[in-house]
Amino acid sequence: MDIILPAKGPDDGSRYIQMFIFEVKLVRMLILGIAGGTGCGKTTVVNQIVDQLPKNEVGVISQDSYYKDLSHMERKERGKVNFDHPNSIDFDLLISHMMQLREGKTIQMPVYSFVEETRLEETIPTPPRKVMIVEGILVLSNPKLRDLFDIKIFVHADSDERLIRRLQRDIRERGHDLDKVLTRYQTAVKPMHEQFIEPSKEFADIIIPNNHYNTVAVDIVRTIINNKLA
């Protein structure tokens, strides 16, 4: 259908703007957003949820994959970036990818290297699934992204517990040393957590306490997903 609106231009009162409205068909999809501070156990909870579900029915998108590409910067300069501030994430791309998935399209998900601290050249073709899980520290802090979620979950673990887990993980898996993890924690991770992540908890429908492994909460979320898949 065409809609023709008269334009209010200073130079030409008789001009017309033509707007074409296309119908976009959205696939039926359940989208879960899972947030929480670094080291609270988001990735672990998601893996536990997904583990016992049919592989081709559930897809996972990590906010970490959408760190902005910093390949134009020197390696040393990248290390100074505040990776806990929302500006470090390419939310426009993440939101656009979620919309494309809802339209039934396959996206090219970026690949991020924590060791190189930038995006790699390769991408991963990621098809839409009946259930999509989006996880990351800031996924409930962005209003546009948050609006796409049918269920919003916040995983909570105390800050001392999260720091211990993060230290162990970053040294083991992300190529960081003790000094780097602690400096980053004091200068970026803790202040950004207080400013952006903890306040986003108020948008959650479900809060999962995760100081200890919480199999009951994982079972509940899995049941919700299974109902959708039935």
Ligand SMILES: Nc1ncnc2c1ncn2[C@@H]1O[C@H](COP(=O)(O)OP(=O)(O)O)[C@@H](O)[C@H]1O
């Ligand atoms: N409930 C838990 N109790 C103890 N260790 C945990 C728990 N959940 C996760 N971990 C460990 O803590 C580290 C960080 O967990 P991860 O799932 O990567 O957190 P996040 O994705 O929130 O940063 C990992 O080494 C993981 O094995």
Ligand SMILES: Nc1ccn([C@@H]2O[C@H](COP(=O)(O)O)[C@@H](O)[C@H]2O)c(=O)n1
């Ligand atoms: N190059 C980078 C990029 C990010 N980080 C840290 O990752 C944290 C988020 O990931 P989680 O899996 O822990 O949720 C975030 O707190 C960043 O500081 C990094 O260390 N290096």
